Amino acid sequence: MIKLQIDRLTKRYYVERDGRQVLALSDVSLSVDAGEFVAIVGPSGCGKTTLLNILAGLLTYDDGAVAIDGDAIRGPGLNRAVVFQHASLLPWRTVAGNVRYAMELQKRFDAAAMRERTDAFIRLVGLAGFEKHYPSELSGGMQQRVNLARALAADPAVLLMDEPFAALDAQTREQMQAELLKIWSHARKTVVFITHQINEAIYLADRVAVMSPRPGRVKGVFTVPFERPRTLALKREPRFLEIEDAIWRLVEDQPQPLDIAGTD
Amino acid sequence: MTVVDDPDLLPPPRRSFYQRHEALILGGSAIIVALAAWEAMWQAGKISPLFFTGPSQVVERFIAEWNDGRLKQDMLYSGRNFVIGVGLAIAAGVVLGVLIGWYRRLAMLVEPFLTALYSTPRVALVPLVLIWFGIGMWSKVFIVFINAFFPVLMNTIGGVKAIDRDLLRAARAFCASDSQIFTTVIVPGSVPFILTGVRQAVALGLIGVVVGEMFGGSEGIGYMVNYGGQTFQTDTVFLGVVIIAFAGIVLTWLAERLERHFSRWRPER
Numbered sequence: 001m002i003k004l005q006i007d008r009l010t011k012r013y014y015v016e017r018d019g020r021q022v023l024a025l026s027d028v029s030l031s032v033d034a035g036e037f038v039a040i041v042g043p044s045g046c047g048k049t050t051l052l053n054i055l056a057g058l059l060t061y062d063d064g065a066v067a068i069d070g071d072a073i074r075g076p077g078l079n080r081a082v083v084f085q086h087a088s089l090l091p092w093r094t095v096a097g098n099v100r101y102a103m104e105l106q107k108r109f110d111a112a113a114m115r116e117r118t119d120a121f122i123r124l125v126g127l128a129g130f131e132k133h134y135p136s137e138l139s140g141g142m143q144q145r146v147n148l149a150r151a152l153a154a155d156p157a158v159l160l161m162d163e164p165f166a167a168l169d170a171q172t173r174e175q176m177q178a179e180l181l182k183i184w185s186h187a188r189k190t191v192v193f194i195t196h197q198i199n200e201a202i203y204l205a206d207r208v209a210v211m212s213p214r215p216g217r218v219k220g221v222f223t224v225p226f227e228r229p230r231t232l233a234l235k236r237e238p239r240f241l242e243i244e245d246a247i248w249r250l251v252e253d254q255p256q257p258l259d260i261a262g263t264d
Numbered sequence: 265m266t267v268v269d270d271p272d273l274l275p276p277p278r279r280s281f282y283q284r285h286e287a288l289i290l291g292g293s294a295i296i297v298a299l300a301a302w303e304a305m306w307q308a309g310k311i312s313p314l315f316f317t318g319p320s321q322v323v324e325r326f327i328a329e330w331n332d333g334r335l336k337q338d339m340l341y342s343g344r345n346f347v348i349g350v351g352l353a354i355a356a357g358v359v360l361g362v363l364i365g366w367y368r369r370l371a372m373l374v375e376p377f378l379t380a381l382y383s384t385p386r387v388a389l390v391p392l393v394l395i396w397f398g399i400g401m402w403s404k405v406f407i408v409f410i411n412a413f414f415p416v417l418m419n420t421i422g423g424v425k426a427i428d429r430d431l432l433r434a435a436r437a438f439c440a441s442d443s444q445i446f447t448t449v450i451v452p453g454s455v456p457f458i459l460t461g462v463r464q465a466v467a468l469g470l471i472g473v474v475v476g477e478m479f480g481g482s483e484g485i486g487y488m489v490n491y492g493g494q495t496f497q498t499d500t501v502f503l504g505v506v507i508i509a510f511a512g513i514v515l516t517w518l519a520e521r522l523e524r525h526f527s528r529w530r531p532e533r
Contacts, residue, residue, distance in 0.1 A: 056437045076439045088434040092452050092529040102438040105448070134529045154438065 003068060003190045004032040004055070004158055010063035011050055023215035024050045027064070030209055030218055032158075037184065037191045039201035040209045043251065047216025048194045052162050055192060056082045068158055078106050081156035085163045087143035089135040089150075095122065096131040098146050102154035121149040124183055141172040148180070152187055161193040165200070177203055178232055185229060198247050199235055210250050220250050317499040322506060325499040335488075339507065342473050342484040345401060349408025350469040357413050357465070358458055361420025362450060371421070382418070386410050386472070390479050399480035404473065411472035415464035423457025424450055456527045463519035470512050 011025040024047045032038045040048050053059040054066060057076040066073045068080070081102060089098045100118045103109050109117060122128060125145040135143055144164055151159060165173040177200060184191065195201050201208045208222045222243060226234060234240055282289060299319050305311055306318025313321070329335035364371045364378075390407060397403035427450055435445050477486025485504050492500030 058433060058437055076437050078439060080437075082434070082437045084430065084434060084437075086430050088428075088430040090431060090449070090452070092455070101448070105435065105438045105440045105444055136529065 001034045002031045003034040003036070004192065005065070005067045005070075006030045006051075006055075007066070008064040009051070009054065009061055009066060011047070011054065011059070011061045025054075025061070026215035026217045028211075028216065028218050029064075030221070032190055032192060034190055035188050036207070037193065037205045038207050038209060039193045039195060039205035040211060041195055041198050041201045041247065041251070042211030042216070043196065043213055045216075046211040046213040048196075048211050049162060050216065051211075052082075052160055052192065052194050055158075056080060056160055078108060078154075079157040081151035081154045081159055083144075083148050083151045083159065083161040083164045085166055087135065087140075087147040089143060089146055091135050094132050094134055095127055095138070095146050098135065099149045099153050102150050106154055108155070117153045117155075121153040124152070124186065125149040126179070139172075140168050141176055144168065144176060145179075148183070152183070152189070157190060159189040159191045161191060163194050163196065166196070173200070174232055180204065181228070181230060198244050198251070199240075202240060202243055202247070203230060203232075203235055208247060210247055212251070222247060313498060314496060315498060317502050321499045322502045325503045329500075329503065338484050338488050341401075342477065342486065345404040345476070345484070346408055346469055346473045349405045349472060350412045350465055352405070353409045353412035353465055353469065354416050354462055356409075357416025357461060358420050361417045361458075361461075362424055362446070362454065364417075365421040365424025365454075366446075366450065378417070382414050387475055390475065393476075394480055404476035404481065404484070407476035408469045408472035411475075412465035412469035415468060416458065416461035419457045419461030419464070420454055423454030426457070427453045456523065456530065459519070459523040459526055463516060463523055466515045466519050467512065470508065470515070474508060 007029055009025055009028040013022045013024050015022055028051060042048050050059065054061050055073065057073055090101060096118050099122055100114055103114045103117065122131060125148055127142060127145055165176050168176060181204060193204060202224055205224055208224060210219045212219045303319045311318060364374060389410060393403050393406050397406055431449050432445065435449050474486035477484035478490045481487055485507055489501050489504035492504060
């Protein structure tokens with residue numbers, strides 16, 4: 001069953017400095033099934049963050065269509081939650097206050113349910129005992145756990161993740177990836193996960209969509225054949241490396257050289 | 265004596281009573297020594313009561329004025345004008361500051377006026393205020409208000425402008441309405457800035473009280489100081505100054521406490 005449908009989506013930016021129009025997304029099409037985990041990879045400037053912002057309802061688009069359960073996306077909605085690249089936690093709220101925040105704004109749960117869900121999702125992301133801590137007292141990895149718990153507690157139909165582990169050190173990132181899979185196996189949400197790390201995408205996702213820059217478009221979609229649950233050891237298996245290599249070749253096969261440095 | 269190279273091996277330092285309260289002890293002693301020297305000079309008759317006074321004389325004056333009932337009345341008068349003026353300034357400064365900080369076009373409209381008023385010494389407006397409000401209580405309140413208003417306003421604007429864009433984006437993504445964004449992001453995010461403004465407003469409001477009473481009327485601590493000066497009652501002038509200074513210290517301390525309490529979520533700097 002298709003949960004999220006992206007159909008020939010096109011987005012133009014108007015660059016004020018030189019009066020040019022930039023085609024950020026050009027005819028992007030992708031459909032995501034209910035309960036599916038899809039990763040979108042691509043180099044900086046391929047429009048993957050633009051795409052996520054459109055899915056979140058934070059950006060408008062020029063052509064094409066995006067719909068969840070057949071309803072066109074026309075702004076932020078209760079059926080989506082975003083896990084941001086920067087944790088974006090309210091610094092004056094404690095961990096519990098931040099996890100409750102999205103539920104408070106969306107007003108879908110009563111006070112008792114919010115309390116219960118706050119506790120449950122803090123436990124799920126492994127932060128029991130840190131309820132009363134402020135974000136400034138947490139490590140980057142712990143802040144991202146709060147970011148994730150906040151989104152999950154809002155009970156979205158689709159979870160949008162915007163390079164949530166990009167700012168973490170390599171070790172913490174791997175740990176968080178494994179943890180995310182464990183959490184996802186309980187929550188079973190439809191997930192769109194943006195990343196520039198190919199092995200992260202393969203390890204996590206059911207399918208990996210590869211995007212290319214200028215203009216941003218979907219170049220190919222890979223189905224990841226590995227069974228779940230997956231362990232981090234999977235990343236060193238020959239078949240994993242083969243897929244990684246194939247995706248790399250697709251990413252690199254483009255007229256302009258890759259811009260590895262910098263983020264978008 | 266053995267030298268220990270590794271600081272981890274050192275026993276936890278045991279800080280003595282003196283070490284823990286060094287600043288208080290040194291500062292306190294300095295005041296006591298200065299007061300004692302001053303009093304000794306006064307007692308020795310080295311100080312002319314016309315130009316200066318002594319600590320014991322100020323205390324005597326305080327007791328006399330207090331028993332007279334006049335001092336209490338003056339303090340209440342000044343205190344009330346201060347509280348009303350600063351209170352109105354905080355309310356107006358926060359509301360307008362949030363609006364100006366948030367609505368870019370409103371900021372463009374009012375900024376020329378704000379810059380002009382902000383850079384005018386407020387004392388220059390006092391004669392105008394007297395024309396508008398007369399020499400009664402409301403002219404004093406208004407002078408306190410215009411002194412205290414700007415620091416609150418300017419700090420609130422700064423606070424709203426400094427709000428992290430990522431937080432606004434997150435709130436929007438979670439379907440926050442405009443009023444929810446105001447109450448959950450903009451206002452709490454500006455609180456530390458607002459309280460910095462309040463601390464400055466308290467200090468400037470105190471100046472406003474004294475200045476306002478010097479320009480007219482016949483009540484309040486500022487009037488007392490002014491009258492004392494005109495009639496060469498140097499000890500009365502000193503008493504007024506001491507009262508104002510004491511009020512300033514206490515109020516600033518309270519405002520700082522408040523500021524720190526509401527900034528406790530901020531990382532240690």
